[in-house]
Amino acid sequence: MTPLTLDAVSMEFANPKESATQALSDISLSIPEGELVSILGPSGCGKTTLLNILAGFLRPTGGAVTLGGQPIRGPGPDRGMVFQQGALFEWMSVRKNVDFGPRMRAIGRSDRNRVTDRLLEQTGLQGFAEKPVYALSGGMQQRVALARCLAGDPQVVLMDEPLGALDALTREKMQGLVLKLWKETGKTVILITHSVEEALLLGERLIVMAPRPGRLYREYRLPFAEAGVDADLRAIKARPDFAAHRDEILSLIWGMEEEIMGRSGVAA
Ligand SMILES: Nc1ncnc2c1ncn2[C@@H]1O[C@H](COP(=O)(O)OP(=O)(O)OP(=O)(O)O)[C@@H](O)[C@H]1O
Numbered sequence: 568m569t570p571l572t573l574d575a576v577s578m579e580f581a582n583p584k585e586s587a588t589q590a591l592s593d594i595s596l597s598i599p600e601g602e603l604v605s606i607l608g609p610s611g612c613g614k615t616t617l618l619n620i621l622a623g624f625l626r627p628t629g630g631a632v633t634l635g636g637q638p639i640r641g642p643g644p645d646r647g648m649v650f651q652q653g654a655l656f657e658w659m660s661v662r663k664n665v666d667f668g669p670r671m672r673a674i675g676r677s678d679r680n681r682v683t684d685r686l687l688e689q690t691g692l693q694g695f696a697e698k699p700v701y702a703l704s705g706g707m708q709q710r711v712a713l714a715r716c717l718a719g720d721p722q723v724v725l726m727d728e729p730l731g732a733l734d735a736l737t738r739e740k741m742q743g744l745v746l747k748l749w750k751e752t753g754k755t756v757i758l759i760t761h762s763v764e765e766a767l768l769l770g771e772r773l774i775v776m777a778p779r780p781g782r783l784y785r786e787y788r789l790p791f792a793e794a795g796v797d798a799d800l801r802a803i804k805a806r807p808d809f810a811a812h813r814d815e816i817l818s819l820i821w822g823m824e825e826e827i828m829g830r831s832g833v834a835a
């Protein structure tokens with residue numbers, strides 16, 4: 568077990584003309600290897616900032632972040648990122664996108680092809696290897712993004728709204744794919760989403776964040792991700808305990824949104 572830990576992490580952004588933004592305050596968290604964590608919270612509560620700190624794109628202004636006991640000082644191959652959209656090389660083929668990292672590391676063609684072919688199969692993209700990415704649907708492009716992230720064999724997969732730009736049906740299929748890949752690869756996965764249902768389905772552990780300052784607010788341990796690996800996600804959503812959690816978390820988030828609106832003077 569090599570956990571990912573945050574110890575009293577805070578992040579303050581300086582603003583030229585106004586007071587600084589306290590984007591994150593006192594975040595302490597330990598995520599064991601192989602855990603699937605979903606993070607949910609209203610807009611502006613610091614979710615992307617938190618993920619960027621874990622990726623090493625941002626240095627926190629306070630606290631410490633470690634992976635396997637080593638401080639995170641910048642981006643590294645032990646952490647892979649999947650963005651909402653637009654992070655692929657659109658003019659390149661699916662294969663060239665997926666094996667971009669291994670190619671840059673000068674891994675031989677036959678090894679690369681073996682890994683890429685397996686990933687294309689796992690993500691349901693077999694038969695599309697030589698197609699340019701711009702010719703694929705949004706859902707297929709996100710599968711390419713997942714495969715490309717996994718090609719680097721990271722220990723931790725960080726996803727910022729990876730399914731947010733997809734239509735409802737494609738999104739549901741992709742949620743099943745995320746669960747399947749999590750189970751098959753055993754990787755630690757941290758997924759940010761705006762969707763309460765998605766957070767419930769894709770989090771063994773669901774963390775709700777609150778804004779101003781961005782902080783951890785509540786945490787749930789949930790059975791739905793494990794159950795969803797082999798079951799129809801619609802059936803899981805129909806479970807009474809799923810509905811009860813959904814209602815509870817929706818009320819939580821609604822409460823936060825109302826508080827934000829009230830404070831900023833926008834009509835309630
Ligand atoms: N580079 C930056 N400089 C100044 N302020 C920033 C910067 N990045 C983020 N912030 C501020 O930090 C806060 C948290 O932003 P962040 O993007 O992490 O929120 P989020 O939870 O991901 O929101 P969303 O759900 O809308 O994506 C916001 O108030 C934002 O304006």
Ligand SMILES: [Mg+2]
Pocket residue numbers: 614615616
């Ligand atoms: Mg964000």
